Amino acid sequence: GESVGLHLPTLSVQEGDNSIINCAYSNSASDYFIWYKQESGKGPQFIIDIRSNMDKRQGQRVTVLLNKTVKHLSLQIAATQPGDSAVYFCAESLYAGNNRKLIWGLGTSLAVNP
Amino acid sequence: DTEVTQTPKHLVMGMTNKKSLKCEQHMGHRAMYWYKQKAKKPPELMFVYSYEKLSINESVPSRFSPECPNSSLLNLHLHALQPEDSALYLCASSQEYRGPNQPQHFGDGTRLSIL
Numbered sequence: 629g630e631s632v633g634l635h636l637p638t639l640s641v642q643e644g645d646n647s648i649i650n651c652a653y654s655n656s657a658s659d660y661f662i663w664y665k666q667e668s669g670k671g672p673q674f675i676i677d678i679r680s681n682m683d684k685r686q687g688q689r690v691t692v693l694l695n696k697t698v699k700h701l702s703l704q705i706a707a708t709q710p711g712d713s714a715v716y717f718c719a720e721s722l723y724a725g726n727n728r729k730l731i732w733g734l735g736t737s738l739a740v741n742p
Numbered sequence: 743d744t745e746v747t748q749t750p751k752h753l754v755m756g757m758t759n760k761k762s763l764k765c766e767q768h769m770g771h772r773a774m775y776w777y778k779q780k781a782k783k784p785p786e787l788m789f790v791y792s793y794e795k796l797s798i799n800e801s802v803p804s805r806f807s808p809e810c811p812n813s814s815l816l817n818l819h820l821h822a823l824q825p826e827d828s829a830l831y832l833c834a835s836s837q838e839y840r841g842p843n844q845p846q847h848f849g850d851g852t853r854l855s856i857l
Contacts, residue, residue, distance in 0.1 A: 660843050671746075671832050671848035672785065679843060717784055721842075727798060728840050732784035 640739045647705040649736045651718035656699065658720035658731070663692060663703045666735075667714045675703070675716075705738075713740045745769055746849035748833050754855045757823060763852045765816040765833030773839035774816040775846060776808055777832040785832055791816060792839035823856045830854070 641647045653661070659680040664672035678685045678692045678701075685692050691704040701718050718733040746767045755761050765774065773792050777785035790798035791810040805827075807819040816833055830853050834846040 662845050664848075669850070671748075671834075671850045674845045674847060677843070677845050715782075719784075721844075723840075726840075727790075728842075728844070730787070730846070735782070735784055 637734065638737045638739065640741060641708050643708060643710060643740055643742050645708055647708045647712070647738060649703045649705075649716050649718075649738065651701040651703075651733045651736075653699050653701055653718065653720040653733070654731060655720060655722055656696070658722040660721040661692070661694060661701050662719045662721065662730075663690075663701075664717045664719065665712075665714045666717065672717060708738075708740050710740045710742060713738055746833055746835055746847055748831075748849035748852050750852055751850070752853045752855075754857060755820070755823065756857050757825075759823075760819070760821045762820065763818040763831055763833075763854075765818075765849060766814055767835040767847070768814055769835060769847070770813075771835035771837050771847075772813060773836045773844070774810060775834040775836075776816070776818050777834065777848075779830040779832055779851070789818075790839055797839055820854075823854075825856050828854055828856045
């Protein structure tokens with residue numbers, strides 16, 4: 629299953645399938661990107677990050693892809709499990725003046741059907 | 743389990759009450775953050791402390807007063823809150839504030855309800 633984070637806030641997938649959550653970021657000056665997972669009743673949990681000088685990074689069952697040409701970020705989750713059900717936020721980080729700014733996406737809710 | 747600990751987990755208070763939210767981290771991080779999160783929305787930054795000094799105040803009303811007693815602790819003092827202040831209040835920390843490649847690590851928040 630696949631979603632566009634800003635336009636389809638809910639993604640429903642079958643257990644065992646791969647999930648793709650997409651995010652369109654806003655600022656070409658962003659140099660660092662993070663994916664967070666937020667389960668119900670908990671705070672955002674860091675999943676994986678990627679620097680702007682990379683286009684792919686892999687973790688355990690997760691892969692982040694970065695396409696700077698079209699300002700697009702995606703999170704791929706392999707063999708999705710019920711425990712993956714959560715809201716996923718992308719965030720872009722950039723320097724703004726003298727400060728580092730973190731801009732959050734609106735989030736995508738992932739529902740895993742057993 | 744999160745490495746950022748927030749207390750209390752839940753708080754119900756009247757509009758005339760004074761209460762405090764507490765946050766603690768022992769990762770040696772020098773930047774700490776307060777966020778407000780409404781249901782089904784991303785977190786909104788309120789304050790940033792860097793090396794125990796207030797670096798950012800995102801135009802937060804004065805009824806919210808942050809305090810950083812030391813590098814491990816962050817408090818948020820609440821007074822005369824309004825019903826619209828009901829939300830999940832999240833604390834986060836990172837190694838440095840202005841450094842690149844710095845993921846923030848979050849606590850599980852305090853669920854605040856204003857009567």
